Amino acid sequence: MKKLILATSVSLFSLSGWAAELPENLNWQTNWDAPKIGSPDAKRGGTLRTHLQSFPQTLRTVGPDSNSGLRSYFLDEMPSLVKRHPDTLAWIPDLANEWAYGDDNKTIYFKLNPEATWSDGEPMTADDFVFMLQFYRSKDIVAPWYNDYYTNTIASVEKIDDHTVAISTATEKNQEELMYTLGSLVPRPAHFYANPRKDENQDGIADDYVRRYNFKVEPTVGPYELGRVQKGRRLTFNHVDDWWGYTNPYYQNRYNVERIRMRVIRDNDIAMKHFEKGNLDVFDLVLPDIWHEKTQSEPYKKGYITKFWGYNEVPVGAGGLWMNSAMPMLDDINVRKGILYATDFDGMIEKITRGDYSRKPHAMGFGHGEYDNDGATPPPFDPKKAIRYFEQAGFDQVGADGIRVNDKGERLSFAITYGYQQHTPRIAYLKEQAKQAGLEFTINLVDGSSAFKYVLEKKHQLAFLNMGTSEIPAYWEYFHSDNANKTQTNNHSNYSSPALDKLIMAYKSEFDTAKKYQLSHQIRAKISEASVIVPGYMVPYVRQGFWRYVQIPDNAMTKRTENMVTSGRVMGFGTFWIDEEMKDATEEAMEDDKAFEPVTIIDDRYKL
Known part of the structure; x- marks a missing residue:
């Protein structure tokens, strides 16, 4: 009993x-009348090979270190x-x-x-x-x-x-x-x-x-269960036998592969080489230099690899450059406002991401409908305005290296913590531009999931970080005083105020939708006034490469598609499948040096 x-x-x-x-x-x-999500052309079977850039800190979905890795x-x-x-x-x-x-x-x-x-x-x-x-x-x-x-x-x-x-x-x-x-x-x-x-x-x-339960595998109601785990190296998901989900018509013809194998490859360039050799079946092509420059090799030209670019309407979460207001100097709002205007995200988008990305209008994200329809615009890069704020904070002298100092001899210097090597050119650009205002950004690259752990432990000064979101924006976890100056919370700025607490609690309990929208606008205004996050960029699309035998439905994108083919970050809707006959034909063609017509699919039905 x-x-x-x-x-x-x-x-x-x-x-x-x-x-x-x-x-x-x-x-x-x-509601059984909505359009079905899977394709009737889908075939079951096969193994999808993909990769992770870092091994997860834990297999738990809650508790310390769980808010990253394979949580999705x-x-x-x-x-x-x-x-x-x-x-x-x-x-x-x-x-x-x-x-x-x-x-x-x-x-x-x-x-x-x-x-x-x-x-x-x-x-x-x-x-x-x-x-x-x-x-x-x-x-x-x-x-x-x-x-x-x-x-x-x-x-x-x-x-x-x-x-x-x-x-x-x-x-x-x-x-x-x-x-x-x-x-x-x-x-x-x-x-x-x-x-x-x-x-x-x-x-x-x-x-x-x-x-x-740090590395115990919990049973799942999803289509894949974790099988073999080689810590630090690789892991395999196996399709659940006789998965109950297929009794639901919306799950039919989805999650078609039998296995998903992930190997840890920390360097993105090395991972891409494995992909082009056929050791991986899918690779994310979101990074502009990869899409525009590094997809001109033989596997693409000969049609072995399909390039896919599809736009979506997925809500975008909070993020950009988070300032830890509990750190020395960052507790001064004039310093923080100076950083807002000394951080050139617009230039970074234009020069480093080739204009493919878009600027977030507000630090708390975009795409939540009336919740964030408040006409907010991000602060422009303005070194002269930044200098005025830095001077008000007492940094009215310039050292021999061009970096501002105060009368205590403290340099206006902060480390930016981030988790992925491919973001280094972006940080480097911000670093160079900030010098125009006498501000020094130093680079603190921490490996993948360890970077988020570092931020959760509130060790950072500045964090280059974007968070997920949902259709109704959340504010309590990011800005209520209950989460300030505590580890393992998402208040990455360590900022709070009684006025903001009051608005957040009113927002959480408000029944009337119109009033809730207004409270959201007021909260966003308060967050802007606090100057603790420099609004970053957003990527309103999916860009991936996958071998031609990885098939997708016609008009495959939906408004909420975040990944067309499962990757190490997101499982997605699982509408793709592997055509084993086409895989055999592709391998034979490669042996015979036979080419197919190159394929680039662009689905812009949901382009904003």
Whole structure:
């Protein structure tokens, strides 16, 4: 018999089978009429070979060091209760087949797909959503953001029966935001974490969760489970046998390859050579110098490799150059404002990225509709204006090396932390331009996932970093005082203010959509005034190369496509497939030095 776990001050139902009652006269809804996502031409089978630039710090999806690496494979892109259709943006069934709104503006009832199972064969049930809340509220996961969100935003998860749950928010929300908040929830496998030691806390989560599960493979409801892992070198994802997802028409003809093999190749140039030799099947061509200059070799000219460029309408998250306001000198707003005008992102976009990228209008991102439709524009590069601010901060002298100093002899010098070698030319450009204002940027390249760990530990002065986002922008994690001056939070600027706290909390609880838009505008204005992030760039498209036997549907892009073919960063929608006959023909052609017609596909239907 399973032990009953009681949670204080929350409405939780245990794994013992207790159930809430289903209200009468609910209006159950579903949506099986949206266009299907996969192609009927898709073929099952084959192995996709791709690469990672650094091995993940952990296989956990929460807790220290988890917010990078392969997180999207394990959590962010996993099936949730419902999903947005990637083109119509209407809600469609995912783990839940039907849903109904309660009359309290807080609750949605979900009927789960009874066919859904975990990759280890255990059925996925309402208990796994009950456990999800218990899991995220536990202090043992060492994840303050999750502790807060799943306490102060998600109020309760109640089991009606094995395949019906009622989930509620803490505050009233309009239907669209309510579904956005609750429909995106992903279960956790209760059976995987069951039976903790007797000496552990009564929340059901192991006291040593962080260490115990650092490299344990959690069962998944997604199409691929992690198989062989060679730490620091490579790992393999295997397709889940008889995956339940194919009972959902929106998953049919998707996730077609049997295996995804990833090897760690830290140097991008070396990885590209492996790709062009046929050792990798896909390679990201987002970087302008790669697309425009380095794709003129024989494999492209002979049609062995397809070049693909597709535009999307994916919301863009916060980012650019984050300033750690807890660091000396950066606690002076005049220094920060000077940095805003001494950082030449516009020139970097034009000179280094060939104008392919676009400037973010605001530090908190773009593409959230009315939430960020406030007419914001990024600060221009203006060395003279930067100098005026630096002088107000006391840096009114110029050293022999051209860098400003104050009367204490402190140099106006800050290190920029970043994680990828290919970004070095961009940082170098910013460094050279900043000298015009007497500002020195030094370069602090930290390997991949280690760079984000470095920033989470708040060791940085400046961080060259872009964050993900969703359709409704989040502000609490980035700017509320609860997350300032703490490690393992996303307040990378360590900035907060009582006025901003008040606006953020009002924004989180606001029911009226129009008022929420206005609060968003006010928050963005306050963030601009704080001058803690130099708005960076955005890349509103997908650019990849893949061998000709990696096939994609006609008109393959959707508004929400972030990767056409699975790479080491994002799993994507899995609409591609491998044509084994074409692969054999391609290998024969290479042996015979036979060429095909070169192929470059440009899908600009969603170009802004």
